[in-house]
Amino acid sequence: MPPEPILRLENIVKRFGAFTALHHIDLEIDEGEFLTIVGPSGCGKTTLIRLLVGIDEPTEGRIWLRDKRIEKVPANLRPTCMVFQSLALFPHRSVGENIEFPLKIRGETASRRKERALELLDLLHLPHDFYDKRINQCSGGERQRIALARALAFDPEILFFDEPLSALDFRLRKKLEKELKDLHERTGKTFVYITHSLEEAMVMSDRIAIMRQGRFEQIAVTDEIYARPISRFVAEFMGEVNLFDVEGTASGGLRGRGVEIQANATGGGTELTLPQGTQGALMVRPESVRFLHPGQTADFIVRGILRASYALGSRTQYKVESSEGIELAVEKLRQDRFMGNVGDEVVLGFDMQNTHMIRER
Amino acid sequence: MERSDRKIGFLSAVPITVILMLSFTAPLLVVLLFSVMPPKVFTLAHVPDFSSYGVLFSQGYYRSLLWSLGTALAATVLLFLICWPLAFAMAKVFKGFTLFITVAVVITLFVSENIRLFGWVLTLMKGGLIEGHLRAWVGWSFEGALYNVPVIIFGLVYVYFPFMLFPLVQGISMVPDDARQAAADLGATRRQIFWEVDLPLSAPGIVIGSLLTFVLGAGALAESKLLGGQAVIVIADEIETAFTYGQNWPLGSALSIILIIIIGSLAVFGVSRVDLDKIMGRRR
Numbered sequence: 197m198p199p200e201p202i203l204r205l206e207n208i209v210k211r212f213g214a215f216t217a218l219h220h221i222d223l224e225i226d227e228g229e230f231l232t233i234v235g236p237s238g239c240g241k242t243t244l245i246r247l248l249v250g251i252d253e254p255t256e257g258r259i260w261l262r263d264k265r266i267e268k269v270p271a272n273l274r275p276t277c278m279v280f281q282s283l284a285l286f287p288h289r290s291v292g293e294n295i296e297f298p299l300k301i302r303g304e305t306a307s308r309r310k311e312r313a314l315e316l317l318d319l320l321h322l323p324h325d326f327y328d329k330r331i332n333q334c335s336g337g338e339r340q341r342i343a344l345a346r347a348l349a350f351d352p353e354i355l356f357f358d359e360p361l362s363a364l365d366f367r368l369r370k371k372l373e374k375e376l377k378d379l380h381e382r383t384g385k386t387f388v389y390i391t392h393s394l395e396e397a398m399v400m401s402d403r404i405a406i407m408r409q410g411r412f413e414q415i416a417v418t419d420e421i422y423a424r425p426i427s428r429f430v431a432e433f434m435g436e437v438n439l440f441d442v443e444g445t446a447s448g449g450l451r452g453r454g455v456e457i458q459a460n461a462t463g464g465g466t467e468l469t470l471p472q473g474t475q476g477a478l479m480v481r482p483e484s485v486r487f488l489h490p491g492q493t494a495d496f497i498v499r500g501i502l503r504a505s506y507a508l509g510s511r512t513q514y515k516v517e518s519s520e521g522i523e524l525a526v527e528k529l530r531q532d533r534f535m536g537n538v539g540d541e542v543v544l545g546f547d548m549q550n551t552h553m554i555r556e557r
Numbered sequence: 558m559e560r561s562d563r564k565i566g567f568l569s570a571v572p573i574t575v576i577l578m579l580s581f582t583a584p585l586l587v588v589l590l591f592s593v594m595p596p597k598v599f600t601l602a603h604v605p606d607f608s609s610y611g612v613l614f615s616q617g618y619y620r621s622l623l624w625s626l627g628t629a630l631a632a633t634v635l636l637f638l639i640c641w642p643l644a645f646a647m648a649k650v651f652k653g654f655t656l657f658i659t660v661a662v663v664i665t666l667f668v669s670e671n672i673r674l675f676g677w678v679l680t681l682m683k684g685g686l687i688e689g690h691l692r693a694w695v696g697w698s699f700e701g702a703l704y705n706v707p708v709i710i711f712g713l714v715y716v717y718f719p720f721m722l723f724p725l726v727q728g729i730s731m732v733p734d735d736a737r738q739a740a741a742d743l744g745a746t747r748r749q750i751f752w753e754v755d756l757p758l759s760a761p762g763i764v765i766g767s768l769l770t771f772v773l774g775a776g777a778l779a780e781s782k783l784l785g786g787q788a789v790i791v792i793a794d795e796i797e798t799a800f801t802y803g804q805n806w807p808l809g810s811a812l813s814i815i816l817i818i819i820i821g822s823l824a825v826f827g828v829s830r831v832d833l834d835k836i837m838g839r840r841r
Contacts, residue, residue: 301744
């Protein structure tokens with residue numbers, strides 16, 4: 197039995213004066229999942245999360261928490277809670293008092309509060325002596341954990357995150373992303389995370405919702421978003437990608453610019469079809485493209501010149517300019533790196549199982 | 558480089574230091590010395606005794622002191638209650654309108670305090686603006702609202718309004734919106750947000766505003782004289798009388814010193830409790 201949605205958005209519209217930030221949004225969030233809403237800045241994701249948390253009200257539409265309508269319920273009466281981008285810790289209170297804040301509001305006794313605060317310090321791998329520290333004595337990563345502990349102390353049905361990791365340096369961010377994912381598994385709570393960073397979304401989420409100009413472009417599990425984007429926007433947003441403009445032919449096959457297509461790779465029986473005369477984009481990720489040695493073949497072949505190579509640590513990325521002037525990205529693991537020189541003529545190939553057709557809408 | 562910086566700093570501080578020593582510390586020292594002289598002398602060439610301080614209790618001057626402190630305290634509390642909602646709106650709700658209110662309040666300071674208080678005398682006195690009109694239109698006559706303690710407090714509230722309002726606005730604008738929203742998100746009601754977030758985080762502004770109004774109010778003279786008509790005698794009035802009609806400089810000095818000690822220790826205590834750098838927008 198599929199899990200019941202814990203939160204359901206129906207036809208949500210948010211306008212600020214003449215500007216429409218959210219256009220008729222529908223969304224279902226499943227109990228216990230880790231959903232990440234990703235989009236470029238200005239796409240409406242912050243507006244959306246403020247509606248979900250209850251800081252703002254939608255102009256139109258309904259929000260259901262299980263079977264209760266909550267779009268007009270103020271934030272302090274909702275059983276949900278958010279970790280703010282700024283973290284919004286209370287600077288005049290100690291770490292312990294910050295974590296205990298929601299319990300104090302609820303009127304729990306001091307001993308019960310402290311017990312719970314220490315449990316949460318444990319859960320977030322903070323030593324107990326943090327209890328009496330002041331907020332300004334804590335580092336950025338420690339503050340993240342304190343903000344998280346305070347939100348968990350509230351024991352929310354859904355925990356929202358408004359890009360809380362964006363201000364941290366790269367290494368700490370990577371570490372906390374994994375911790376957050378572990379925490380999600382251990383607590384079993386529903387997490388809804390918003391970010392403009394694709395990598396953050398990929399690491400943590402069960403499902404990803406891509407937002408663009410106040411609408412959802414695609415909502416799907418992480419792998420599908422990566423391998424089967426619904427549009428060029430999603431494909432390009434989700435990391436490096438190679439796109440070839442293609443057109444359906446009368447014989448049911450494909451004709452592309454800059455790419456040689458083997459007859460059996462497209463058309464009937466494959467996924468790579470287009471109605472005759474319509475446009476599409478053939479997508480292949482850089483790691484699925486390989487350098488062909490003489491005598492080797494592939495479903496799709498591109499000839500060009502190696503223009504640059506970039507060492508990315510565990511991987512190496514190559515920039516190849518095809519004979520039609522199209523730039524392609526190729527990525528290889530470090531131990532499989534291509535032994536060629538910039539300026540060499542190269543032949544690239546990739547296979548049908550690694551490609552995806554984006555149909556123009 | 559650092560040494561020459563320090564030298565420049567020292568040199569540039571010299572003029573103001575000299576001026577302060579001469580104009581501020583020296584007179585204070587004279588007052589301090591006079592306060593320990595025997596009564597009714599006009600030179601410092603006498604054997605010190607502390608008889609002038611004893612007069613505070615024996616001749617009931619302590620009552621004037623209490624009236625001053627009491628009216629100042631009442632005015633401070635009232636001002637806090639009146640100014641908080643307006644200051645909150647100016648800091649968090651109004652946008653361009655805040656500037657309008659600021660200018661409107663500041664403009665009142667362009668007119669001398671005494672003239673503004675006389676305006677209130679003409680408004681509130683028997684036969685004045687209010688009572689006169691009421692009598693003329695509806696034939697209702699009363700004794701006017703002047704010459705009592707509440708009107709003195711009203712005068713203090715009126716005159717020191719800006720001194721509470723602006724520090725409060727500054728203090729409240731230091732409360733991050735995020736902290737208020739986070740508190741609400743964590744279940745706090747408006748009242749709980751006020752007690753747990755607004756009040757502690759705007760404390761520097763509250764302390765500064767309260768100190769300003771209390772200190773100025775405790776030393777105020779014009780309100781009790783003009784509006785109060787000496788219904789009660791405040792300590793500043795007693796000090797003035799001691800120096801002028803009373804011709805008792807040691808008494809006036811002793812009363813001044815007592816007032817300075819009370820207010821000074823209060824101010825030092827208050828300022829030590831708040832982060833002045835923060836309210837001035839400076840980072841340490």
